[in-house]
Amino acid sequence: MIVRLSDFKTNEYAKLMGGAGFEPREANPMLGFRGPSRYAHPAYAPGFALECAALRRVRDEMGLTNLCVMVPFCRRVEEARRVIDAMAERGLQRGENGLQIYVMCEIPNNVIQIDAFSAFFDGFSIGSNDLTQLTLGVDRDSEIVAFDFDKRDPGMLEMLRLAVAGARRNGRHVGICGEAPANYPEIASFLARQGIDSISVNPSSLLKTMTVVRQAEEEVEREKASIAPAQA
Numbered sequence: 001m002i003v004r005l006s007d008f009k010t011n012e013y014a015k016l017m018g019g020a021g022f023e024p025r026e027a028n029p030m031l032g033f034r035g036p037s038r039y040a041h042p043a044y045a046p047g048f049a050l051e052c053a054a055l056r057r058v059r060d061e062m063g064l065t066n067l068c069v070m071v072p073f074c075r076r077v078e079e080a081r082r083v084i085d086a087m088a089e090r091g092l093q094r095g096e097n098g099l100q101i102y103v104m105c106e107i108p109n110n111v112i113q114i115d116a117f118s119a120f121f122d123g124f125s126i127g128s129n130d131l132t133q134l135t136l137g138v139d140r141d142s143e144i145v146a147f148d149f150d151k152r153d154p155g156m157l158e159m160l161r162l163a164v165a166g167a168r169r170n171g172r173h174v175g176i177c178g179e180a181p182a183n184y185p186e187i188a189s190f191l192a193r194q195g196i197d198s199i200s201v202n203p204s205s206l207l208k209t210m211t212v213v214r215q216a217e218e219e220v221e222r223e224k225a226s227i228a229p230a231q232a
Contacts, residue, residue, distance in 0.1 A: 001064070001066055001067050001068065002068045002069075002070050002102060002125070003055060003067060003068070003069055003070065004070040004071075004072055004104070005035075005039075005048075005051055005069065005070065005071055005072060006035075006038070006047070006048075006051060006072075007034055007035050007072035007073055007104075008034065009026075009029035009030060009032065009033075009034045010023045010024055010025070010026050010029045010032055010033050010034070011023075011026070011029040012029075022043070030130070030133070030139075034072075034073055035071070035072045035073030035074065035075075036071060036072075036073070036074050036075075036079050036080075036082070036083040037075070037079070039083060039086055040082065040086055048086070048090075049090055052087060052090035052091060052092050053090070053091075055067065055069055055092060056090070056091045056092060059097065059099065060091075060097070065097055065098050065099075068099075068100045068101070068102060068122075068123075069087070069092060069099070069100075069101050069102070070101070070102040070103065070104060070125060071083055071101065071102070071103045071104065071121070072103075072104045072106070072127075073104060073106060073107065073130070074103050074104070074107075074110065074117070075107060075109060076109065077113055077116045077117060077120070080103065080117055080120040080121070081120060084101065084120050087101070094120075094122070100122040100123065101120075101121055101122055102121055102122060102123040102124065102125055102173070103117060103120075103121040103123075103124060103125075104124075104125050104126075104127045104130075105117075105124040105125065105126045105127065105131070105163050105167075105174075106126070106127030106128075106129075106130040106131045106134075107130070107131070107134055108131070108134055108135055108159065110124070110163075111131075111159055111162050111163045111166065114162070114163065114166030114167065114170070115166060115169070115170060118166070118167070118170035118172050121172065122172060122173065123167070123172050123173030123174065123175070124163065124167045124172060124173070124174045124175075125174075125175050125176065125177050125200075126160065126163050126164075126174070126175070126176040126177070126178070127177060127178055128151055128160075128176060128177070128178035128179065128180035128181075128187075129178045129179070131156070131159060132149060132150075132151045132153075132156050132180075133149065135153075135155055135156050135159050136148060136149065136150070136153060136155065136156065151180040151183075151184065151187060152184055152186065152187065157187075157190060160176075160187075160190070160191060160194070161190075161194055164191065164194040164195060164196050165194065168195055173197050173198075174196055174197050174198075175196065175197055175198035175199065175200065176191060176196060176198075176199055176200060177200040178200070179202075181199045181200075181201055181205075181209055182201040182202050182204075182205035182209060183205075185208065185209070185212045188201075188209050188212045188213055188216075189212050189213070189215070189216040190216075192212070192213045192216035192217055192220075193216050193219070193220055199213065
């Protein structure tokens with residue numbers, strides 16, 4: 001069971017009952033005060049402490065040690081170090097009692113420096129929505145430019161390839177969440193051929209995606225089998 005830490009944006013918190021009086025107004029909330037940047041800030045540190053306490057209770061008191069924690073939108077390696085330290089201070093020590101800590105791979109820097117991020121995290125979950133927006137520089141919520149938001153863009157496919165290859169190179173679990181594999185079977189097939197460990201889909205696309213993944217894996221096995229005699 002993977003539980004992602006809070007990652008609401010300021011405009012999303014502001015829409016909650018009573019939230020508008022506490023949140024700053026940002027011109028671009030997507031790139032603003034969210035994820036780990038909130039955890040040590042005085043405006044949210046008590047909330048982060050409660051998140052850690054809840055997770056610690058589930059693992060230590062309820063005994064559900066299969067719970068794994070995931071850090072969202074971690075911008076820099078130094079930020080990764082800080083959030084791991086902050087979690088440890090609040091009773092969530094990576095490796096203690098089998099605790100694994102994953103990170104969302106949704107910023108180009110996560111892909112570019114995946115070897116460095118691997119030193120702090122046990123696995124990666126590719127966030128296809130934010131990673132596409134930041135790779136292509138396109139706001140998918142903008143009616144004017146949203147037509148250019150395409151997860152099948154060659155540059156985005158290369159980002160996916162590098163993320164999977166980097167995680168596997170470091171012996172880290174790698175999966176993908178978001179709508180890409182469910183909406184585009186060719187992306188699910190591409191990821192399966194790269195050797196991704198897990199693909200998250202919605203219930204309506206489960207059977208279709210399972211079929212696509214099985215076909216891709218069978219193709220890879222046939223290719224390996226055809227290469228082996230030639231090498232011999």
